[in-house]
Each structure stands twice: as structure tokens, then as C-alpha cells.
Amino acid sequence: MPVPQVAIVGRPNVGKSSLFNWLARRRLAIVDDFEGVTRDRMTTLIETDDRYFELVDTGGMGVEDADDLTADVKRQIELAIASADVIVLVVDVQTGIMPLDTEVVERLRGVERPVILVANKTDQDHQEIHAEEFRTLGRGMLIPVSTMQNRGRDDLLEAIVDRLPPEDETIRPESSMKLTIVGRRNVGKSTFVNTLAESDRMIVSEVAGTTRDSVDVNFEIDGQTFTAIDTPGLRKRKSVRTDLEWYSSHRAARSVRRADVVLMFFDATEKTSKVDKQLVGYVIEHHKPVIFVVNKWDLYAGQVPTEKWVRYLRHQFTTLSYAPIAFITGQSGKNVKTLLNHATMLHKQAQSRVTTGELNRVVRAAMDVHPPALYQNRRPKIFYATQVSTEPPTIVLMCTDPNAFTHDYQRYLLGWFRDHLPFGEVPIKLYFQKRTRAEETKQEGRSKSR
Structure with missing residues (x-):
């Protein structure tokens, strides 16, 4: 939640x-x-x-x-x-x-x-x-x-x-994972959705979405139910001239908010664009798990190794260096099932929860390997950490002073958490909170009760 x-x-x-x-x-x-x-x-x-x-x-x-x-x-x-x-x-x-x-x-x-x-x-x-x-x-x-x-x-x-909503109100069953497919025009999003609808062992229905302007496609593969949310292809902002085109952009952003996992489509025969960066910005803004999907790979395979495309995407979207990359052919369905299995794994990662004890062991190890730099002639301390929610995993670090931890050190901790916690390929929210006297008293009480 x-x-x-x-x-x-x-x-x-x-x-x-x-x-x-x-x-x-x-x-x-x-x-x-x-x-x-x-x-x-x-x-x-x-x-x-x-x-x-x-x-x-x-x-x-x-x-x-x-x-x-x-x-x-x-x-x-x-x-x-x-x-x-x-x-x-x-x-x-x-x-x-x-x-x-x-x-x-x-x-x-x-x-x-x-x-x-x-x-x-x-x-x-x-x-x-x-x-x-x-x-x-x-x-x-x-x-x-x-x-x-x-x-x-x-x-x-x-x-x-x-x-506030009850703490268990927004928990969803595993069988209703929502996949939002985004990308600029003509990257094969609708063809991909049609392939899902026409594949073997799939039960398909079209139902009105939560908003009046979208249609969700429900389908089932091997007993697992998915909802595919297709979105309109976007154009550069300077090319958005009509109310309808502006509305399509707005709808794409709203569909990202509804997603459990976002599939960000690229055309294997074209370079990335400003529109791609705009869409990735929506994904980052809403802390959604994302898979970069290089579609139409049949038109490119054999000419350039997949490693080159991986390096290219990593260079273009450095803030999502943890996002997995898939190569598919949406029209034929090649590698589509593997993609869906990976999306399911990401959804489970985003729902994962670790104990306070395990989290604190990981934090201590991170600080032992690479302590934070001195701040006002003192070494900053993290007293303890706790995970307060999921989707995205949200971790609160009680410390001496939030300002003492630089952006570089925060990135280091995020990387360490991905390496040592079950959140390797999903966004993580970190909050640094200054420990107050009331919090110190509460923590002392917890220690005595143990």
C-alpha cells in the first residue's frame, strides 16, 4: 500500500x-x-x-x-x-x-x-x-x-x-495487475495489445476504465489476470495544437498513475526523442516500476547486438539505470510472455516489505562500507530505519540532521538497498527525518521492552 x-x-x-x-x-x-x-x-x-x-x-x-x-x-x-x-x-x-x-x-x-x-x-x-x-x-x-x-x-x-484510507484498503489481489503501455506514435503499442488479445490461452473482454475516456483490455495467461491500459501516442509539446491532442497527453499521464507496472515502448529502428523523455518523466514522477520495451526487434536483430541498445538507453535515461530492458516483436508475440513474467516480478518487488531488523542491518553495513562525509565537523548518524509502506517501497531514516546527507550519499544508499533488499528493479522512496526528543523517548521505550 x-x-x-x-x-x-x-x-x-x-x-x-x-x-x-x-x-x-x-x-x-x-x-x-x-x-x-x-x-x-x-x-x-x-x-x-x-x-x-x-x-x-x-x-x-x-x-x-x-x-x-x-x-x-x-x-x-x-x-x-x-x-x-x-x-x-x-x-x-x-x-x-x-x-x-x-x-x-x-x-x-x-x-x-x-x-x-x-x-x-x-x-x-x-x-x-x-x-x-x-x-x-x-x-x-x-x-x-x-x-x-x-x-x-x-x-x-x-x-x-x-x-485517511484504512491501511489495508488499497491492497489489491495479485490477479488484477495493471500494465500501462506508453510510448510515442507508431512504436507498436496497439499491435502489442492486439497480440495479447489474440494469443492462445487468453480470455479477453473490453470494459470501461475508471475514467470515461479509456478502455481497459482484460486478459488471462496461464491463470493469471492482467489489465492492459493502452494509451495514445504522444507528439512533441510544440506539435500539440488541438484540444484533442492535449487531452491525449493528459490521459497518458493519468494512465501512468493507474499503473502497477509501466511498459515504456521504443521502436528498435528509431532513436529516442523528447516525447520519450516526457513520458519517462511521468513514470519517475509517480514512482512506478517500469520496463523499457524495445519493440520491432525483428527488424533490427542481427544488425546491432542488444548490448548496444542497452548502453544507449542507459545513457539516455540515467535516472532509471535500475529499470530492466526487454526486446520483443509485438506483432508475432516473440518474447511477450517473458516480458509479462518480468512485469509480474516487478509488481511483487514493489509490494515487498522487509523487517525493521533486516533493514537496519543493511543500513549499518552500508555506513560501515562508505560512511557519510563530515557535516559541520561531525559525522552524521542514522539511528534506525523503518519501511512505512509499499508501492513504492518507502523507507524512513531517523538521523541527526537530514541536511547532512548529500544527494550523492542518498544515491549511494538507494543503490545499496537495491543490491541488498528485494527492491532491485523498482523505485524506492527515501525520507530522512530528524530524530526528536519524543522519538528518542519512544525508541528507548522500545529497547527496554525488548
Whole structure:
């Protein structure tokens, strides 16, 4: 089960980033009175009442970006809303209801996730009566808070935890693995799906997907059920001129979010393109297991060894150096069954869970082989590690100071984990958390109980 996500949304300057920092108890997001400071989504891990969730800060809805990035900001907000399990809608008590507040509520009208309405800047008790006017927006439980005066934090966290999905709710049976097939135009995605539908020992049906615009193809091989999600071929962004083409791009990104495993298709007779990098970006963004599939290999086999294509793809997509690479001929079905078996293995890796004891032994060994560099004349420490979720495997490292661990050292740890844990070919999320006094007391209690 993945870590639940809680998205903070609202119009500009209502205090979303201040709320994000306040709940995280760390200054992570930039806070400024100038509109449009937050563009990309920012994420941090929160623990409360023995539950973990990812808190996501977003840009102001309705802002016109000064650098002509309005569409990109909007896309980041849409992605956050689509991925959220709970939405925190922030409003400003001191300005009252503004037209943009109403627009934001209208945008959330069709969202079928719990919404908490947070009336920020309720600095004094007497201002709570002004917060009541926001009930007329008709969306979500109202909680007055003040990030400046530290009022209402516990109430808000309690409301969030109460609305998180049960910890076992998103566990899916192994028989319903979803394969999303992505790639640019004419790489053979639909031919591949048709081959799956026409192969021996397959039961096939077409059913409407979870969204109105996609059709999922269900099929069975040797008693195992799959759902293939075909996506439209993408074009370069500068070539996306019509609403329909833009919608196809949006649908491809949404289909990646639905995937258990992504099959990223390439044409063996062509080089990679900017579109391929855009699609791989979707995969990385959503931490999905992926297999690079070199299709139409029958047209290329014998001319160039597979090792050359492997080196080429590794050079083009260095951040996915762990992703397996398959060579198939979708039209004839050559190597297709092997590909599906490998996809099944990746899905199991993403669902794997290791014990805290095993994880801590691996962490200690990694630090013994290659200790982190000195930080402020001291050697950083990792006190203990724990896996808090699956799909993707998410590991929390309690340490002296998260800032002490460089990006290079984090990459080293990720590589070590892939070599020594059952996550060799799937993305892993790492969170470094500073150990607080409360955490030290809790850990001492655990040690005594042993």
C-alpha cells in the first residue's frame, strides 16, 4: 500500500506554504506575500498517531504566472488533486470569501475525496465567528487555524488522520495487475495489445476504465489476470495544437498513475526523442516500476547486438539505470510472455516489505562500507530505519540532521538497498527525518521492552 497523500490547495496568498511548513515543523517551502512563489509541488512525510502520510504543497489556483508558466503550475495542481487521498482547502479569514475561493470550490466539486476546509489566519478567538462564513462554500469540515499563533494544529492533524484510507484498503489481489503501455506514435503499442488479445490461452473482454475516456483490455495467461491500459501516442509539446491532442497527453499521464507496472515502448529502428523523455518523466514522477520495451526487434536483430541498445538507453535515461530492458516483436508475440513474467516480478518487488531488523542491518553495513562525509565537523548518524509502506517501497531514516546527507550519499544508499533488499528493479522512496526528543523517548521505550 502506498503512503496516502494529502494535498494543500487554495487561491494565492491564503497561507498554503506556511501551513505546509507548520504541519511539517520545518521550513521547507518558501513563504512570501508575492503571488506565484510556489510552482512545483513540494512533498514531505508526516507522522502522527502512528500513521504516515505525504503532505503536498501546491501553487495558487487561478494565479497568472509572471514567467508564462501558468499552464505548468496548473498541471502540477491537477496532478496533486488527482493523486490525493485527502484535500486540505485553505482560505483566509482576514480577507473573507473572495471570488477565487468560489472558483476553487467549483473545481473541487466533482472530486470524490474527503475535503477539509481550513480557515487560516484565525489568530484570535473572536475571529472564529468570521471563519463561520466559509461554511457557505459548502465543502468540507471547517477547522479554524493560525500558523502564526500556532492554533488548531492538533485538531487539523486529527481530522486528516480520521479521513485517511484504512491501511489495508488499497491492497489489491495479485490477479488484477495493471500494465500501462506508453510510448510515442507508431512504436507498436496497439499491435502489442492486439497480440495479447489474440494469443492462445487468453480470455479477453473490453470494459470501461475508471475514467470515461479509456478502455481497459482484460486478459488471462496461464491463470493469471492482467489489465492492459493502452494509451495514445504522444507528439512533441510544440506539435500539440488541438484540444484533442492535449487531452491525449493528459490521459497518458493519468494512465501512468493507474499503473502497477509501466511498459515504456521504443521502436528498435528509431532513436529516442523528447516525447520519450516526457513520458519517462511521468513514470519517475509517480514512482512506478517500469520496463523499457524495445519493440520491432525483428527488424533490427542481427544488425546491432542488444548490448548496444542497452548502453544507449542507459545513457539516455540515467535516472532509471535500475529499470530492466526487454526486446520483443509485438506483432508475432516473440518474447511477450517473458516480458509479462518480468512485469509480474516487478509488481511483487514493489509490494515487498522487509523487517525493521533486516533493514537496519543493511543500513549499518552500508555506513560501515562508505560512511557519510563530515557535516559541520561531525559525522552524521542514522539511528534506525523503518519501511512505512509499499508501492513504492518507502523507507524512513531517523538521523541527526537530514541536511547532512548529500544527494550523492542518498544515491549511494538507494543503490545499496537495491543490491541488498528485494527492491532491485523498482523505485524506492527515501525520507530522512530528524530524530526528536519524543522519538528518542519512544525508541528507548522500545529497547527496554525488548
